Amino acid sequence: MDWANKGTPRTPISDQVTDSELIKAYKKGDTQALETIMEKYKTPIYSYLLKMVRNRDSANDLFQEIFLKFIKNIDSYNEEKKFANWIYTVAHNTVMDSFRRNKNRHIESLDQVKGEDFKSLAETVASKELSPENGLIKSESGERIEKAFEILSDEQREVFIMRHYWGLSFKEIADILKVPIGTALARMSRALGKLKIELGHIGEAV
């Protein structure tokens, strides 16, 4: 089987208007441009947050914090640089700050998360709106993968999620993390090794 081209696309699907044009419009007071930007980045950022903090309330708070930073500090954004990398750097720094703030944070067990999600699952099934956007664990293999993710360190999990949800290259990830590219690759390689042990032949099963 040809495994190449199986990964997520490098760049997110964009509308006809570029990020740069949207930012310029927003700086001139066009809040519609802001809504378009948020629409574009809400899923990759929120998915990243949920996988990092594993708690919806915390993910909501951090999501709000990230976009408030964006709204208030938009003038500090250098338009010659890629906007995606700027906003993702803000997201990464915000998560790291929250980890530092809550050094004694209690990582909720998967059971707790499942408890919340099963409640919302019942609600969504009842309203016939079951969709991947809900971020629910829908299969046995999905549960096993979530459990396997638990054993990864924050650093290992983060590289995995950044690469997948943000579609950044390893070089770009290394730049955001301020580490050499070899370190970013090594973190993901170790993560994959751990997942392989935990999951066994899950790849064949999915």
Next chain:
Amino acid sequence: MNCKYSEKILLYFYNETDKDETEKIKEHLLTCVECKKNLQVLKGVSNHLDNSKAQPPESLIEGLVLQAHKEETPKFNFGDIFEGIRNHWKVSASTLVFAALMVGVFLPSSIKEVNLSWTSNIDNDLDSLEYSMYEEKDFSLGDYGESGEDSEYENTESEIESENGRILL
């Protein structure tokens, strides 16, 4: 034991290898069980992550948009001016040169024409005129003595008499 290709497999999966590397990795995968397994796990996890994308509640987005309306940035900024100059630098530069030439030609001549009070030497004439008047006055007062302001009204009796005498004569 880790295969030396373990990190290259990641680059390969995410299309970050060039053509030569891709061929080498494909060949390697034919014989390396460990790398093949890594690739299977990677695919399984990727599928799961694709299916568990999440979106924030709409209320959160609405709240942020409202906040943005409050923080609305000013519609005019100096960045626009600089950008305009940068985009039309030829026009800007020629305008600047023309303005500099105009200033260079007209400003010095207009300065020469202006007769400023402190450069006109009018005071010199005034001083000499005043001085000559003062001299004349001094001379005219010679007949009446030098006793001050009132001296011109205080002629002595003998002087008045002699004056009257001259008239009478």
